[in-house]
Amino acid sequence: MKIFAAVIFLLILYSLGSALYYMYKDKGQSTRMVRSLGIRVGLSLFLFIVMMISTRLDMMSE
Secondary structure (H helix, E strand, O other), X not given: XXXXXXXXXXHHHXXXXXXXXXXXXXXXXXXXXXXXXXXXXXXXXXXXXXXXXXXXXXXXXX
């Protein structure tokens, strides 16, 4: 479970970095930054929900 959380966290950081890159590269002319930030929010919510469920089911002790 810890490896899964770390991988999702790295994907969140990658999405945040790509949003920063698109912000500087596109200068507000495209929606790639918004899409990347939307993916980051979705991944964060997914990770939060999975962590809540795993804590509730006592899967974190493994």
